[in-house]
Amino acid sequence: MKHGDPQLHVRGESVFVDDLPAPHGALHAAVLGSPVAHGKITRVDVNAALAHDGVVAVLTARDIPGENQIGAILPDEPLLADGDVHHVGQPVVVVLASSAAVARRARLDVALEIDSLPAVTDPRESAAKGQLMLPARTFAIGVVDDAWGRCAHIVEGRADSGAQEHFYLETQGALAEPMEDGRVRVHSSTQAPTAVQRQTARVLGIPMHLVEVDVRRLGGAFGGKEDQATPWAVMCALGARTTGRAVRLILDRHDDMLMTGKRHPYSSDWKLGLDADGKFLAYEATYYQNAGSAADLSPAVLERSLFHSTGSYHIPNVRATGMSCRTNLAPFTAFRGFGGPQAMFVLETAIDAAARAMNVPAFELQRRNLLREESVFPYGMRAERCRAERCWDEADRAYGIEARAAGVAQHNAENVATKKGLAVMPVCFGISFTNTSMNQAGALVHVYTDGSVGVSTGAVEMGQGVNQKIRRIVAVTLGVDLDRVRVETTNTTRVANTSPTAASSGADMNGAAAQLASQQILERLRAFDADEKDWDKLVAAAHFARVDLSAHAFYATPRLHFDKTAEKGRPFAYHVYGTAIIEVTLDVLRGTAEIDAVRLVHDGGKMIDEAVDRGQVEGALAQGLGWMLLEEASWDAEGRLLHDTAGKYKVPDLGFLPDTVDVSFLADADNPEAVLGSKAVGEPPLMYGIGAYFALRNAAAAADATIDPLQAEAPLTPERTLELLAGGFRVVAVEDAGQNPD
């Protein structure tokens, strides 16, 4: 039988953090979070918890030997609350006990008293109160203020998109083991082993070389374990350091949903101006990002929103401003798309409104304004090997946009009980960490004397298939069978100072590093014996002749630069393009909808593993559809999460997703900017899901729902849909600048 992760997964034999055998005497941790969103801690008494049979230690901020701080971008996030609390669920106390059940029961007996303070949950209110994480940033090109006067049509409104829970099936967790000489080894379900190592060292007050972080695989992450896997791992390390025993902490689903952040809700203002032919002339957007109570990655997420303010379109005059607004909710964090989806939803709202004002299908305006070769983005980069129009036209050719729209119109003319809607969603997404310095990766390749190969990189396998891609890259480079190559755990003692596996760039960068390392070994082998064809013999002979069969290599994505003062540069190695056509059917009586079909053409570059990429496209799409139509997380005015269990927060199931999901990859799509001509794939397809919102709104419009096109609020749940159908929305006249210049 072939051996690999898929085989292990279906046999239930793949090992996740909670599956690691417990070291002798291992303790289990449970975390007590703040019950209120904002307040001053007046008393923490742990004696009653300590008195529980089986409880070994109860840790508070006082037990931290180093710095009580895990903030990566801003130092505003203590590991354990000290003095005050800023969101419901903020960790205050860690209970260590003989079992998780005992620890969870004992935490209820911690006497925690807090004087409540007013909580802010709304980003606009936060901005009005001046509670920004960092000063607002603006990306601009052209002269927006001058351009409005030249517009024949101007539309202006607001768009809001909601939070999204990651709902990785494996909840957050870690296991820390005390080692000899003050070392600690941490097994963490993290996308960022180096971040865990760095913050552990910081909190424990020890050098990084005393902390080893090892990651086999993650049971899903989607960004939720980029920054927010860290606290639980550090708590385990702190517990191991304090007690001298191994400590395991696995959040149960409720704690995970309550204590960890989600995709950022955005509330945005937009204004779009077009000429008489429907060409976009000017666009202005202001994003109020709900950042939660600590910076976490929010400023970086906001930056990516600014980079994607114009989506897949060319707009000559743009001003996009973004603010990370501090609120009293759990810090919002990375989620597949990382701010890009929120910005694109705003622009699509504007385009939809313009189309209604001009009485043309939105897809006509979309097609007319797609990016072209050499189109300049507001951040100064030019579109290189631009495939926006190719993807669109290929999708049109393969699936027929006009014909499908006609079919939808015919259905709607003939049916009362159901109405169909169609929307097209083009995507353009920049690849690279927008923080240029993070675009680096390392790999360590060993060829063993029997010819088998072991590879370590900084990439973390979380289901996205990065290990499979790296295996293929190494196998192809060395010229050996795939089965001879094994990818090892991600371990900070083998590959150090790694960037998180994020920004869709894991395979690009770590694969490139693995390729470089393999090439070094191959060059040594060829220099030793250029003629030997038998790999096993070549390796054995080279070893005997004292040729080094190991190599470390380093990759830094070339040609990247960005000037944060001017907000101009070339921040991305390249862009990924694609176009999706989405059709939905609305049940007019009940306000429920079904997604009928998604058909798309995706620019996958020259794919290293088509099955992996197809899975990424289909999976990301599902999350995008869920974000737009299904998944709802909300809070009450006191900052308490209402959708706080798996029973209340619904992610897509098999029945939610359409029977028809046609994914075709753009042919002849080589990409010289990434390893083996491939393209990153993790995030971009999520944004195809945005089309579902507009498809459903179009269906509602066909049912004579009164829709205000100047307002959009996602997700478009059955409740919001019925509100449209039942006339809960006013008809608002769209401003037409041609007649009423302002």
Added chain:
Amino acid sequence: MTDRGTCLLNDQTVALAAPDRGLVLGWLRERRGLAGTKEGCGEGECGACTVLIGERDPAGRLSYRAVAGCLLPVGELPGRHVVTVEGLNPSDGLNPIQQSLVDAGAPQCGFCFPGIVVSLAGFFLTSTDLSADDAMIALDGNICRCTGYASIRRAIEDFCSSFAPRLDAGRDRVEQLVEWGVLPEYFGNIAPRLAALPGSASTVAPSEGLLLAGGTDLLIQQPDLLELEAVDYVSRRRDLVGITRELDHVSLGAATTIEDLKRDPAFRSLVPGAPAMIERFGSTIIRNRATVAGNLVNASPIGDVTVLLLALGSELVLSREGKRRTLPLGDFYLGYKQLARKPGEIIEAVRVPATVAACTVSFEKISQRRFLDIASVNSAACARMVDGVATSFTLAIGGVAPVPLPARRTSAFLTGRTLDAATIHEAAGILDAEIDPIDDVRGSALYKRELARRVLFAHALAFAPGRVRLEELI
């Protein structure tokens, strides 16, 4: 150590002792070292912990069903065969389910796949025709966050197209699946091994301890209940299981599972649309545990089966110490989670009147997600239609009151009337006055009021197609 009975776990015989308690998920992982069964949510919402439970029916036939390990008490195991993903693995390589999933490139992070494999094995064991549609339903309780399910669908198409034509309905299913390699060889020997197991451990008298049915809601709210020494499982009460047709009613045994209700021909003879209605209840792995009486005594204002049985004019058979009485189901609910049940009294059966056979039954459930979700509003109506006149009309509606609501005034108003748009509009006004929904996570009160109107419209459209038109209603 106290003897707590013996079960089969995969191919092993396991004598249970005092520490073998709590829920099967934790027991497997912590006491048995079987880590293939995963905890994704701990409330039966994700299916990562799905296991199979096999038992011999009174006729000695072996049957299996997929259930959520996170809601299955270890106390249910004695005398039964529990199967985890490890117990489905061939000694080497992959079984055809696993092979199809791998060939389709389906597994990504892998965390949910053990549960998916087990659920699909449950499909192979229970589906009458091995259709792809059945396989999809078998996965209605399995959440995968990575794949978007498209690759899983491809795998399903693959193995269904290869096995469905080869199915011999007349043959023993387990034997055939062993022959196909879907189940490992040892399954061939399970029936005699189960028969040879010592009887399950004795339990205390039902009236003394907690009487637990499926526990699919109760154990989420109160998992510590299993710490009690005295738990009696209704699944052991053969006298409470099963559906029988009597002269003037169909009797649903209290411990009949919702899945059995869904499949039962006698119930379907009264309510032909029952399978599609009941499919909206929970998921396969929940329906396989949840029971008819459990849904009723749980007294959720939004219980799906409760609302259906209310509309059918059902009657409860209650008993205590051998004394029986009957009570209309509509009189069972006094207030939020308050029942007209005397201490120690249990539901023995639910009687659905045979007159339902002459009626049309309509069921509506509006939820955020179509499957495996709790309704914002659910409703059932049962009407006898004669020439457009509802000679009887019984409406029940959930999610709009502290109890699952028999909408008596609306029902009384509509009884004897011709169902036309004006009448239905008038009835909607009466219904609106009869309900009292609240704002909660399932929707705003205003939304639920609007839904209440619309589910009534939906019933009217089902009862008087052609006479009532949608355009006249909304």
